Amino acid sequence: MMTxxxxxxxxxxxxxxxxxxxxHEDLRHDRPLRYQVDLDSMDWLNFLLGxxxxxxxxxxxxxxxxxxTLDDVVDYLLSKVG
Amino acid sequence: MTRRLSYREAMREAMREALxxxxxxxxxxxxxxxxxxxxxxxxxxxxxxGPERIRDTPLSELGFVGAGIGAALGGLRPIVEVxxxxxxxxxxxxxxxxxxxxxxxxxxxxxVPLVIRMxxxxxxxxxxxxxxxxEGWYAHxxxxxxxxxxxxxxxxxxxxxxxxxPDPVVIFEHCGLFNVEGELPDNGDDCAVDIxxxxxxRAGKDVAIITYGGCLPKALAAAETLAQxxxxxxxxxxxxxxxxxxxxxxxxxxxxxxxxxVDENWKSGGLAAEIVARIVEHAFFELDAPVARVxxxxxxxxxxxxxxxxxxxxPDKIVAAVKGLFA
Amino acid sequence: MIEFKLPSLGADMDxxxxxxxxxxxxxxxxxxxxxxxxxxxxxxxxxxxxxEGRVHELVAAIGxxxxxxALMATLLAxxxxxxxxxxxxxxxxxxxxxxxxxxxxxxxxxxxxxxxGVELERIAGTGPHGAVTLEDVEKAAAVPAEPPAAPVPPxxxxxxxxxxxxxxxxxxxxxxxxxxxxxxYVAEDIPLARALAWLSAENARRPMADRLLPAxxxxxxxxxxxxRYPELNGYWRDGGFVPGERINLGVAVxxxxxxxxxxxxxxxxxxxxxxxxxxxxxxxQRTRTGSLKSSELNEATITVTNLGDQGSHGVFGVIYPPxxxxxxFGRVAERPWVDADGGLKALPVVTASLAADHRVSDGxxxxxxxxxxxxxxxxxxxxNR
Numbered sequence: 001m002m003t004x005x006x007x008x009x010x011x012x013x014x015x016x017x018x019x020x021x022x023x024h025e026d027l028r029h030d031r032p033l034r035y036q037v038d039l040d041s042m043d044w045l046n047f048l049l050g051x052x053x054x055x056x057x058x059x060x061x062x063x064x065x066x067x068x069t070l071d072d073v074v075d076y077l078l079s080k081v082g
Numbered sequence: 083m084t085r086r087l088s089y090r091e092a093m094r095e096a097m098r099e100a101l102x103x104x105x106x107x108x109x110x111x112x113x114x115x116x117x118x119x120x121x122x123x124x125x126x127x128x129x130x131x132g133p134e135r136i137r138d139t140p141l142s143e144l145g146f147v148g149a150g151i152g153a154a155l156g157g158l159r160p161i162v163e164v165x166x167x168x169x170x171x172x173x174x175x176x177x178x179x180x181x182x183x184x185x186x187x188x189x190x191x192x193x194v195p196l197v198i199r200m201x202x203x204x205x206x207x208x209x210x211x212x213x214x215x216x217e218g219w220y221a222h223x224x225x226x227x228x229x230x231x232x233x234x235x236x237x238x239x240x241x242x243x244x245x246x247x248p249d250p251v252v253i254f255e256h257c258g259l260f261n262v263e264g265e266l267p268d269n270g271d272d273c274a275v276d277i278x279x280x281x282x283x284r285a286g287k288d289v290a291i292i293t294y295g296g297c298l299p300k301a302l303a304a305a306e307t308l309a310q311x312x313x314x315x316x317x318x319x320x321x322x323x324x325x326x327x328x329x330x331x332x333x334x335x336x337x338x339x340x341x342x343x344v345d346e347n348w349k350s351g352g353l354a355a356e357i358v359a360r361i362v363e364h365a366f367f368e369l370d371a372p373v374a375r376v377x378x379x380x381x382x383x384x385x386x387x388x389x390x391x392x393x394x395x396x397p398d399k400i401v402a403a404v405k406g407l408f409a
Numbered sequence: 410m411i412e413f414k415l416p417s418l419g420a421d422m423d424x425x426x427x428x429x430x431x432x433x434x435x436x437x438x439x440x441x442x443x444x445x446x447x448x449x450x451x452x453x454x455x456x457x458x459x460x461e462g463r464v465h466e467l468v469a470a471i472g473x474x475x476x477x478x479a480l481m482a483t484l485l486a487x488x489x490x491x492x493x494x495x496x497x498x499x500x501x502x503x504x505x506x507x508x509x510x511x512x513x514x515x516x517x518x519x520x521x522x523x524x525x526g527v528e529l530e531r532i533a534g535t536g537p538h539g540a541v542t543l544e545d546v547e548k549a550a551a552v553p554a555e556p557p558a559a560p561v562p563p564x565x566x567x568x569x570x571x572x573x574x575x576x577x578x579x580x581x582x583x584x585x586x587x588x589x590x591x592x593x594y595v596a597e598d599i600p601l602a603r604a605l606a607w608l609s610a611e612n613a614r615r616p617m618a619d620r621l622l623p624a625x626x627x628x629x630x631x632x633x634x635x636x637r638y639p640e641l642n643g644y645w646r647d648g649g650f651v652p653g654e655r656i657n658l659g660v661a662v663x664x665x666x667x668x669x670x671x672x673x674x675x676x677x678x679x680x681x682x683x684x685x686x687x688x689x690x691x692x693x694q695r696t697r698t699g700s701l702k703s704s705e706l707n708e709a710t711i712t713v714t715n716l717g718d719q720g721s722h723g724v725f726g727v728i729y730p731p732x733x734x735x736x737x738f739g740r741v742a743e744r745p746w747v748d749a750d751g752g753l754k755a756l757p758v759v760t761a762s763l764a765a766d767h768r769v770s771d772g773x774x775x776x777x778x779x780x781x782x783x784x785x786x787x788x789x790x791x792x793n794r
Binding site for chain 3: 372
């Protein structure tokens with residue numbers, strides 16, 4: 001079991017590996033993530049691979065459309081792990 | 083089987099062969115007959131070939147070089163020996179204004195198939211009037227070919243193609259080389275070498291030492307010393323001073339990137355200056371260091387042994403010049 | 410006697426102030442050892458010595474401001490003994506004139522540095538009078554993580570300077586490109602429905618770590634198309650075109666802190682997609698962490714810039730000299746598309762562009778190249794070889 005807070009921490013930490021310069025207090029969790037952090041497709045793949053490594057979950061490409069905001073990602077993780 | 087012989091013997095053999103093979107060939111010069119040659123190059127020739135073909139001349143370079151040109155125009159193949167390049171200045175008018183120009187002035191009708199041999203250089207305590215190196219002056223003149231045999235092979239093999247050349251060829255024999263001995267490769271009866279190209283006498287990669295004639299053994303000695311210090315020197319023997327083998331020079335520069343030109347002429351207006359100029363013209367972007375020269379000091383060559391040695395290029399000077407191209 | 414002189418520590422440095430000596434007379438000095446700290450106005454820089462020897466005399470004093478090239482210290486080489494000092498009234502021996510203060514660079518070194526895209530200002534010279542030699546350039550080029558567009562700043566330089574240096578390098582390369590290369594541009598909209606469908610199917614059966622990005626497919630297609638249009642792959646050098654021996658795709662990678670580097674995916678045409686994707690991921694990661702190999706920095710024969718799904722509709726790039734072409738991809742997006750049968754559909758489409766050197770190729774061939782690229786992308790399964 002993972003709480004929402006834990007899931008959010010995992011997401012932010014994984015994100016910081018890709019984009020170390022982000023200040024997470026400036027991130028709007030309810031807005032599209034990739035525009036805010038400037039993640040290109042390689043960064044995005046690496047981000048998802050990071051989550052895959054930490055949590056052992058597969059994220060098929062067909063689910064990409066459900067992963068727009070940071071909140072979306074957290075919800076997705078909880079649904080998969082929870 | 084190779085044969086071991088001296089530079090003097092090689093040159094003598096080459097002349098004897100030419101005299102035997104071609105009745106048009108004859109030898110003319112001061113003391114070449116009864117005395118056997120100032121440097122004994124033609125010892126025994128008078129007895130073997132007779133006074134028609136081995137002709138002693140008066141001490142008049144202008145006269146007998148001019149006679150040689152006339153004989154060449156008339157269909158013979160003269161070898162004219164001038165005792166030293168210093169004395170050849172007396173014959174300069176005949177060589178530069180006649181021999182070099184007649185084919186040009188006659189619209190190609192009168193080639194001058196003449197070979198002039200002379201001794202050049204210092205190192206034998208013969209004092210200033212017998213010790214200078216003016217081959218660079220001859221290399222300045224269109225219309226003649228200028229050769230500088232520095233090895234036994236070249237001493238033996240350059241004369242035949244020089245005699246076969248339809249134009250005047252001047253051969254400079256450095257007086258310091260006459261007693262040098264070496265191996266002659268066995269090529270059967272044909273000892274002839276090409277008289278168009280420079281040759282790498284020692285392969286190397288860090289610096290190219292470009293030289294010719296009497297400085298070749300010094301350059302090779304320097305290369306040996308440098309090898310002990312971890313510097314791999316290539317030694318390029320120019321062999322032909324006119325026309326220069328530009329491709330070989332450029333190749334050596336491209337390979338080694340550093341160059342020292344060694345020449346017994348003085349630096350000012352000398353042959354080394356010409357070579358450096360060509361390197362800068364053709365291979366500037368290959369250079370990894372300034373080009374250096376080791377030449378004679380700008381003085382008349384002294385008589386005293388220690389001063390004479392000090393005035394000339396020496397292996398240690400070449401080594402120092404090379405090291406100056408590295409940090 | 411070895412003279413140790415103040416090296417240039419940046420293109421814009423012409424003087425420095427000695428802050429500290431790290432050695433004293435008599436100390437043995439090894440190649441690469443830091444022997445002094447010098448303030449260059451931008452930063453305090455550890456200055457290394459590139460020769461071996463023993464310190465004979467420290468000529469420069471702490472706090473002294475010196476021009477680049479000024480004598481700082483003398484060293485004795487192994488086996489060398491200290492020369493006798495000249496007494497009063499003794500003349501110094503006549504020798505070659507003191508070397509000029511400007512940077513000495515051998516012609517061969519300058520030419521080679523230009524070919525390799527190595528910045529001469531950053532190279533310590535070991536030749537006569539401290540001249541930069543061919544060997545110095547080769548050594549500098551072999552040091553990894555020194556991108557041509559972004560030379561590594563001296564260790565102490567702060568990030569702002571680093572960014573400024575990179576900006577300067579990009580400025581130099583791009584100005585040269587626009588000054589020297591007569592660019593022409595052609596563009597083509599390429600439908601990607603088949604390619605993306607194939608990728609989705611392919612990715613659905615691959616583990617996440619082996620997932621392919623559209624970028625890999627696009628790069629492979631470019632490499633394949635170049636095989637038929639070799640005049641776009643190579644260099645303009647010494648007034649003529651030199652075709653590339655292999656197809657090494659320079660991949661423009663933007664850095665998070667600004668600026669970009671375009672390291673090469675070597676021999677891209679010959680590699681299967683999975684390998685190409687792995688190498689691309691590895692290359693991007695190493696570009697961003699600054700651990701590229703010199704071959705990746707020097708050997709690109711053409712550049713591909715891919716704005717990706719965050720980018721604009723299309724891009725018309727500036728060729729990276731001495732290359733002769735640059736392929737650009739805009740954002741893949743759904744756009745209206747008229748089918749062969751006249752029907753209108755919404756399809757994923759990408760705008761591919763070519764900027765090429767008119768001295769080497771013409772617009773017609775450039776257009777044919779893009780058509781070939783479009784055709785190749787309609788058969789994605791064939792690109793997976």
